[in-house]
Amino acid sequence: MGRAPCCDKATVKRGPWSPEEDAMLKAYIEERGTGNNWIALPHKIGLKRCGKSCRLRWLNYLRPNIKHGDFTPEEDSTICKLYISIGSRWSIIAAQLPGRTDNDVKNYWNTKLKKRLLGGRRKDRGAGTQQHRQGELDGANDGGEQQPLSASAMERIQLCMQLQEMQNPLSSISNHNNPLHLWQPSSHHQVAATHSNNSNNNSNSSRSSSFDVTVAAEQGQSSSLNDQNLGGQQQMETTATMDGLASPSSAGNSNIVTIEAELQELLYSATTTTTDSVVTQQGGVDWWSYEQGRSPVNCWDFTPETSSVLQDYTSVVYDM
DNA sequence: AACACAATCAACCGCAAGAAC
DNA sequence: TGTTCTTGCGGTTGATTGTGT
Incomplete structure (x- = not known):
């Protein structure tokens, strides 16, 4: 008996994030925070994304002060x-x-x-x-x-x-x-x-x-x-x-x-x-x-x- | 110009830990 | 105390881009 998936893969969007999705996620978190519940977050925002995916996107890309580009x-x-x-x-x-x-x-x-x-x-x-x-x-x-x-x-x-x-x-x-x-x-x-x-x-x-x-x-x-x-x-x-x-x-x-x-x-x-x-x-x-x-x-x-x-x-x- | 191959990196996956119940 | 849920992590994948032939 396997572990239940964190989200329904059939209904959840996967792959690269669009600028619109980025904007929605960023705006929501900056205004209201994550609410300490990534799983519920995409539903609140209206994103067809898995909570884990939202978290990853935020942490790796949208979060403030993220440094991109060459390493020193x-x-x-x-x-x-x-x-x-x-x-x-x-x-x-x-x-x-x-x-x-x-x-x-x-x-x-x-x-x-x-x-x-x-x-x-x-x-x-x-x-x-x-x-x-x-x-x-x-x-x-x-x-x-x-x-x-x-x-x-x-x-x-x-x-x-x-x-x-x-x-x-x-x-x-x-x-x-x-x-x-x-x-x-x-x-x-x-x-x-x-x-x-x-x-x-x-x-x-x-x-x-x-x-x-x-x-x-x-x-x-x-x-x-x-x-x-x-x-x-x-x-x-x-x-x-x-x-x-x-x-x-x-x-x-x-x-x-x-x-x-x-x-x-x-x-x-x-x-x-x-x-x-x-x-x-x-x-x-x-x-x-x-x-x-x-x-x-x-x-x-x-x-x-x-x-x-x-x-x-x-x-x-x-x-x- | 077209193709093949390599490099890059964003995103996904599955797992364990810990919190919540 | 046991079970379920959520988070965070590291490894891997695969699409895209770059480079060589």
């Missing part, structure tokens, strides 16, 4: 930093970029940033069309005299992405998109994974760090994960579990463990050498330290290692 180098840098650290948590990443939406950031990463970063490094992967496409990217990237990412930087990004790709057939083990999720064994996540045994590969079970991007963007300020956004209990739980990382073997898959070990080595070795710096850390990068009173984003005292990744990244992207 600073924004690129922020996206890259956050992706390397927390993975595809687009709403969180977007919240750090006033005026940008998660959809925008996601599209931008998938269509541009990712290719800029990895385009020239994956010749041995795939076949057929994929290889053909990659070859074109390789050509684009290898042709110039651009400075490559340092091995460490590239490796980290690639491993993160590789790990993400491998998560797909293993959703029952880890269906969280955070590349580092495998050794992020909070009970919260374990429970979530259990609940999603029947979910498809795309599901994202963890909402432990969700927060109100809409409010943040509408306020025109950077948001953070704080006690309001992350329940106190969850926060303590996360902090506690991060004190003792689970054994990688708990993931139960040798392939995952192999990559995990590589990542562990990269991230948690006492001394990490890059082409740019030697980094000594106490226990490695504390990716998920949700300390009391500090948001995981705001507490982003980027390590020198991360900075080196970014320096590499920036030089590659903007020297092109």
Whole structure:
């Protein structure tokens, strides 16, 4: 027995929004607000649209202060930093970029940033069309005299992405998109994974760090994960579990463990050498330290290692 | 000029979480 | 306490636009 659809697809209009529809939605919300009920909103306005569609249209396009157009180098840098650290948590990443939406950031990463970063490094992967496409990217990237990412930087990004790709057939083990999720064994996540045994590969079970991007963007300020956004209990739980990382073997898959070990080595070795710096850390990068009173984003005292990744990244992207 | 292919991005989908009842 | 409803999220799709041949 499936879940009831949120609206009647036979009677609801789909596809691109017309200027008239945009105007109606915008005028109504600006005058009366959403009424905290997106489902009822289209009926009130007289739009033949699904409530979810209205919400998406408002958040991604009609909302005030939405920024369209090219991303700045600073924004690129922020996206890259956050992706390397927390993975595809687009709403969180977007919240750090006033005026940008998660959809925008996601599209931008998938269509541009990712290719800029990895385009020239994956010749041995795939076949057929994929290889053909990659070859074109390789050509684009290898042709110039651009400075490559340092091995460490590239490796980290690639491993993160590789790990993400491998998560797909293993959703029952880890269906969280955070590349580092495998050794992020909070009970919260374990429970979530259990609940999603029947979910498809795309599901994202963890909402432990969700927060109100809409409010943040509408306020025109950077948001953070704080006690309001992350329940106190969850926060303590996360902090506690991060004190003792689970054994990688708990993931139960040798392939995952192999990559995990590589990542562990990269991230948690006492001394990490890059082409740019030697980094000594106490226990490695504390990716998920949700300390009391500090948001995981705001507490982003980027390590020198991360900075080196970014320096590499920036030089590659903007020297092109 | 016509076609094929690639890139982009708005919109959709399905899921989980949490609120409401 | 269990069920239903709504919201928010990330992944994916597909129409449109751009580019190369």
